[in-house]
Structure formats: C-alpha cells, structure tokens
Amino acid sequence: MNGLALHRAGYVPTSLGRCFVEVAGEGPAVLLLHTAGQSGVQWEETLRRLPTFGFTAVVPDLPGHGRSDPARGGPVEDVDGYRRACEEIAAGLGLECFYVAGVSVGGKLALDFAVHGDGRVLGVVACGAEAYNRKQSASGLRRAREGSASPSAAERTYYGTLASVGSSVPADRAELIAARHRREDPLVTATDLGAWAVHDLRGRLGKVRCPVHLVAGAEDFWIDLDDVRATAAEIPGARVTVLDGVGHYPMEELPDFPERLAAWLRELEEAR
Amino acid sequence: MTPGPTTTVTAAQAVTGRYFEDYRLGEVITSGGRTVSAADIAAFIELAGDRDPIHTDPASARVAGFPGVIAPGPMATAIFFGLLYDTGLARGTTLAALDTHWTYRRPVVAGSTLRFAMTITRRRRASAGDRGVLNRAIDLYDQDGIVGTGTSAGLVRCRDAEASAGEYAADPCSPAWTERLAELLNGRPAFVDSAASFDGVIGLACGDVRTQLKIYRGRVIDHGRWTPDGPDFTVGGDELAWAELATAPVNDYLRRVMTGRFSATGNGYTYQRLTKTLVLMWDAIRDLTAGEGG
Known part of the structure; x- marks a missing residue:
C-alpha cells in the first residue's frame, strides 16, 4: 500500500468550530501542531514520511487556521483553548492515546499537553518552546491585533520569517517557508503570539508524568536556550537537543526532520 | 606633504605597517596571545599606583567576590595596544590614538592569556588629506571568553594625499x-x-x-x-x-x-x-x- 492510499483528510467538529485534519499511516498516533498563524502545511513532509517509520501522523489546522473554520467567538486567546480543541479532535478521531509534537506556540501547546496529560499522552516533543517566553510583549501583541497598529503585516511576516530560519537552510527553501507564512491572517497570528506570551508553565512541570524531549534551534532568537534547559530541568527525565544551523521552524528547515522525529519518538517509547 | 607628526614619525621609523588605504570596512584583525603573569600585574600596579587591595591582597579580593587578586582594569586596554603593536600593522603609519571607550566584562588575572579580534568600523580621511581616522571595535579575550569590549579610534597616515574614488x-x-x-x-x-x-x-x-x-x-x-x-x-x-x-x-x-x-x-x-x-x-x-x- 502506498502513502497516498493511507492518507485521509476531513473535518472534525469541535466546540470552536470544525477543524480540518489530515491523517496518514498506521501505528501509534502523533499529533503534529503548527506554529502561530500557520497551518498543517508546515508538517507536509512529516505527514508524508513519518508513516514510513511506523507512526500515524495526525495534522490538524488549529481552530481559525488553514482550512479550519474561523474560531467560534473569535481568535483563540489562550493555549488551554487550543489544547481542549485538540483533545476534542483526538476524541473525534477515536484516538485512545497519542504522542504530541509541536513547534513554537505548537511546542508550548505540546508542553501544555504534558502538564495536563492523563494516561492518553504517551510523550511530547516540544520544539522552539520553553515553560515561559520572556521575549514577547503581551501588551505589544495585544496592540498588534489592530491593523492601525500593525502596518505592512504581510511583508513584515515574510521578512521576519526569512530572518527566523537558520543559516543552514538553502535560500530557495527559506523563500518557500517565508512565502507560506505570508499567507497568515495577521489577527490570528498576533492573538496566537499573545497566547504564547502569557502562557506560563513554570512551577507546574514537576507533575509531568510522560517523557518529554525539548528541541531548540541554536539560531532561534524567539526563545532563550537557557530557559529551554531550565524547563527541561523541571521535568522529570526530560531531554534537550539543540540543532546547529537551525532557527525557529525545524520541521520546515531540516530535510531529515521526519527521520529525526521518528528517532525521538522511539526514545520516548523506550522511556515509558 | 603637510608638516606635522607624519614627517616626524617617518624620520624616526621605517614604514612597514599599513596605511589608511589598506584597511577595509568590516575587516577583522586578530592578534597573537600574551599571557599575563603575577609579576606583570605587580609591575603595572607599581607603575600606575592603583594599590587597591583587590589588586594586591588575595583575602580582600575574595571579599570583593573575586577568586584572587585581579589586574587593574586599564591594564587590559594597555595590553590591547601592546598586542596591536605586536601585529606590526601600525609600524610607522600610526600617528596617534584618539580615544578609547571600554567595558570591563570579566577580570584579568595572573595566567590569563589575552588576544583580540578587532573590526574596522569606519575609515574617514581627515581634512588634512594625508591622514585619516580609523574607528575600531575590539573584543579582548582570555582563554575562557571575552574579558572586555570597546572601541578605539586611531589616526593613521595615508599613502596618497588625495582621496580615491569611492572612499566614502x-x-x-x-x-x-x-x-x-x-x-x-x-x-x-x-x-x-x-x-x-x-x-x-x-x-x-x-x-x-x-x-x-x-x-x-x-x-x-x-x-x-x-x-x-x-x-x-x-x-x-x-x-x-x-x-x-x-x-x-x-x-x-x-x-x-x-x-x-x-x-x-x-x-x-x-x-x-x-x-x-x-x-x-x-x-x-x-x-x-x-x-x-x-
């Protein structure tokens, strides 16, 4: 059976509206969570190749993103809201247990799953995320929700994304990543970043009961590597991997990310 | 040629260093290393007269939060100029140091091996035409990392009295x-x-x-x-x-x-x-x- 035959997609109802979800493969399920303002397109390569390593890739567009409905009640303002929607997606798909991997606000969401996880969360790979991000200004992001305070949003997102990828990424690949990001709804992106900025998991990580792997790009200026290490130190048994030449979007920047993710997931399996 | 320090220096010293025109914006120049001894620190203190106990008395230095006696801060900048001399780049072409702005990051102690990386950050011909100002940004390192950073402007001889096209x-x-x-x-x-x-x-x-x-x-x-x-x-x-x-x-x-x-x-x-x-x-x-x- 080829990969395409195993690939299925559709809408799953949640209390925030219908969410578009792609699923591929067989084996343990891995919820793959995208970054602020983005969509499951960021996981396109992982969706295609993770199944070859014996995992089921589950890629939702978060409420208000990509092909999902605009979030009921307006853009989601907190990470908890996204986690509850993802739990509804998992339930809707009939997933009894699953791994969670995410990047940036998706990484923070993955960490949130680790904190709140009951036995259903098998393990977490959190990329570009720490327990608390000190680099964002919640008040500035609040203002940035208004177009009157946030001019040239598409160009700033485009150039800001180019600036955020690592030096190991070829120019044509960086261009593709930045062009994907330019499609964002700036209101949703600013709201997501605001949710990221205020979500504070410090002091709550000691109760994490699933294995956690924190992954950071060495050139990711959105996060603080010392804070990533401090986050790992709070989580029993957590590992940290720093990726040289990589910025804020490892799943889009690294050609071999699916292989690496599969290896990390196997380590989480063994750690259980 | 305009009378002044230029003629004085050339009379005294062969020109083997670089002229103003030989430096490039953004160019990074690195030095060799120099290891600072306890005797070096003692000699500097004797010369400069800064006999504060943190430079002379290990117990006082420890009370101040240092592992032992530390070199007076200006010794680091003095050694920078010594290392710069050792590069040979300035021989016969440097006319004056114009300024130095410095931030002390970590103390220099006996056993520290110092070296610098210096970036040319501006090159501006003086109105006199036969000399120009080089602005330089300096990182001074020991074996464990940066001990000080700063800038220093130097006055340097020009090879030609006329500005070249594009010098701006x-x-x-x-x-x-x-x-x-x-x-x-x-x-x-x-x-x-x-x-x-x-x-x-x-x-x-x-x-x-x-x-x-x-x-x-x-x-x-x-x-x-x-x-x-x-x-x-x-x-x-x-x-x-x-x-x-x-x-x-x-x-x-x-x-x-x-x-x-x-x-x-x-x-x-x-x-x-x-x-x-x-x-x-x-x-x-x-x-x-x-x-x-x-």
Whole structure:
C-alpha cells in the first residue's frame, strides 16, 4: 500500500468550530501542531514520511487556521483553548492515546499537553518552546491585533520569517517557508503570539508524568536556550537537543526532520 | 606633504605597517596571545599606583567576590595596544590614538592569556588629506571568553594625499556616502515601488554619525544631516553593527533588528510600514560598500 492510499483528510467538529485534519499511516498516533498563524502545511513532509517509520501522523489546522473554520467567538486567546480543541479532535478521531509534537506556540501547546496529560499522552516533543517566553510583549501583541497598529503585516511576516530560519537552510527553501507564512491572517497570528506570551508553565512541570524531549534551534532568537534547559530541568527525565544551523521552524528547515522525529519518538517509547 | 607628526614619525621609523588605504570596512584583525603573569600585574600596579587591595591582597579580593587578586582594569586596554603593536600593522603609519571607550566584562588575572579580534568600523580621511581616522571595535579575550569590549579610534597616515574614488563607502552616513546611496536607491525600481506611497524622511544613524533621506513617491529628493521637517523615524545601530551587516554574506538586516543590533526611534508605525523599504535600502548599502573598489 502506498502513502497516498493511507492518507485521509476531513473535518472534525469541535466546540470552536470544525477543524480540518489530515491523517496518514498506521501505528501509534502523533499529533503534529503548527506554529502561530500557520497551518498543517508546515508538517507536509512529516505527514508524508513519518508513516514510513511506523507512526500515524495526525495534522490538524488549529481552530481559525488553514482550512479550519474561523474560531467560534473569535481568535483563540489562550493555549488551554487550543489544547481542549485538540483533545476534542483526538476524541473525534477515536484516538485512545497519542504522542504530541509541536513547534513554537505548537511546542508550548505540546508542553501544555504534558502538564495536563492523563494516561492518553504517551510523550511530547516540544520544539522552539520553553515553560515561559520572556521575549514577547503581551501588551505589544495585544496592540498588534489592530491593523492601525500593525502596518505592512504581510511583508513584515515574510521578512521576519526569512530572518527566523537558520543559516543552514538553502535560500530557495527559506523563500518557500517565508512565502507560506505570508499567507497568515495577521489577527490570528498576533492573538496566537499573545497566547504564547502569557502562557506560563513554570512551577507546574514537576507533575509531568510522560517523557518529554525539548528541541531548540541554536539560531532561534524567539526563545532563550537557557530557559529551554531550565524547563527541561523541571521535568522529570526530560531531554534537550539543540540543532546547529537551525532557527525557529525545524520541521520546515531540516530535510531529515521526519527521520529525526521518528528517532525521538522511539526514545520516548523506550522511556515509558 | 603637510608638516606635522607624519614627517616626524617617518624620520624616526621605517614604514612597514599599513596605511589608511589598506584597511577595509568590516575587516577583522586578530592578534597573537600574551599571557599575563603575577609579576606583570605587580609591575603595572607599581607603575600606575592603583594599590587597591583587590589588586594586591588575595583575602580582600575574595571579599570583593573575586577568586584572587585581579589586574587593574586599564591594564587590559594597555595590553590591547601592546598586542596591536605586536601585529606590526601600525609600524610607522600610526600617528596617534584618539580615544578609547571600554567595558570591563570579566577580570584579568595572573595566567590569563589575552588576544583580540578587532573590526574596522569606519575609515574617514581627515581634512588634512594625508591622514585619516580609523574607528575600531575590539573584543579582548582570555582563554575562557571575552574579558572586555570597546572601541578605539586611531589616526593613521595615508599613502596618497588625495582621496580615491569611492572612499566614502567606508564612512557610513557621511554626506558623500548619503549622496551615493540616494543615487543607488533612485535607480532601483523595487525600492521606488516599495516607497511609492511614502512622503517623509528616513533617518539613519551609524554610531554618532547621522543622515536623513527625504523620500517622496519613492524617490530620494533631498538628503543631508538636516531636512526641513526632520525624520519620521531614525533607524540605527553602533558602528560595529553597521560594519558587520554592510559586509555580511547575506542581507540579514531584520534578524539583526530582531536580535537588538539595530533599533528605531520616532514614528513606530511608519517604521514598521517601511520594513520592506528598509530591507531594500540595506541591499543598496551593502552594494555601496562592496563597490568601494580595491
């Protein structure tokens, strides 16, 4: 059976509206969570190749993103809201247990799953995320929700994304990543970043009961590597991997990310 | 040739060092190492007279939070100039040190091996013509990392009394540099399009040197240190940030903004609005720098 035959997609109802979800493969399920303002397109390569390593890739567009409905009640303002929607997606798909991997606000969401996880969360790979991000200004992001305070949003997102990828990424690949990001709804992106900025998991990580792997790009200026290490130190048994030449979007920047993710997931399996 | 220190120095010393024209903006010069001994520190204290107990008494130094006696701070800058002499670059061509601004990061102790990396951040010919000012940004290291950072300007002999074409490229935000930048920008359709709806003034600040570009419908129509209504915003960084971006392999201006190497003051909305315009302006600045020639 080829990969395409195993690939299925559709809408799953949640209390925030219908969410578009792609699923591929067989084996343990891995919820793959995208970054602020983005969509499951960021996981396109992982969706295609993770199944070859014996995992089921589950890629939702978060409420208000990509092909999902605009979030009921307006853009989601907190990470908890996204986690509850993802739990509804998992339930809707009939997933009894699953791994969670995410990047940036998706990484923070993955960490949130680790904190709140009951036995259903098998393990977490959190990329570009720490327990608390000190680099964002919640008040500035609040203002940035208004177009009157946030001019040239598409160009700033485009150039800001180019600036955020690592030096190991070829120019044509960086261009593709930045062009994907330019499609964002700036209101949703600013709201997501605001949710990221205020979500504070410090002091709550000691109760994490699933294995956690924190992954950071060495050139990711959105996060603080010392804070990533401090986050790992709070989580029993957590590992940290720093990726040289990589910025804020490892799943889009690294050609071999699916292989690496599969290896990390196997380590989480063994750690259980 | 203009009388002055130049003739005095050449009379006393063979010229084997580099002339003003031999330095390039953004060029990084590194030194060899020098290990500081306890006797060196004692000799410096004896000479300078700073006999504070943190330099002479291990117990006092420990009370102050140091593992043992530390060298007086200025010894680090003094050794920088010694290491600079050892490079040979200054022999017979350096006329004077003009200033030194220094930040002490970590103490120098006996056993520290010091070396520097020095970036040329501005090269400006003096009005006398036969000499010029080199601005330099310095990182001083020991075996564990940076012990001090700073800047120092030096007065250096020129090989030729006349400025070469394009020499302004190493003097960012100067009048001649700004005039050339305006020419470049006005000849670039992408830049003109990016600013076609703009009527205002962009200020640029490279260290303490500032310039302004009055832009109307995408064209730079006036420039200089002053414009009638002044800048809508000014984007700037220190001279090291400018020299590094001007000569970096790629134009990563926005990464350097997002990591704090450049910042803006003034109308923040207009500044954000012109993000693409500023990226394209930096393309032109980098081309201006590369076109310096030689």
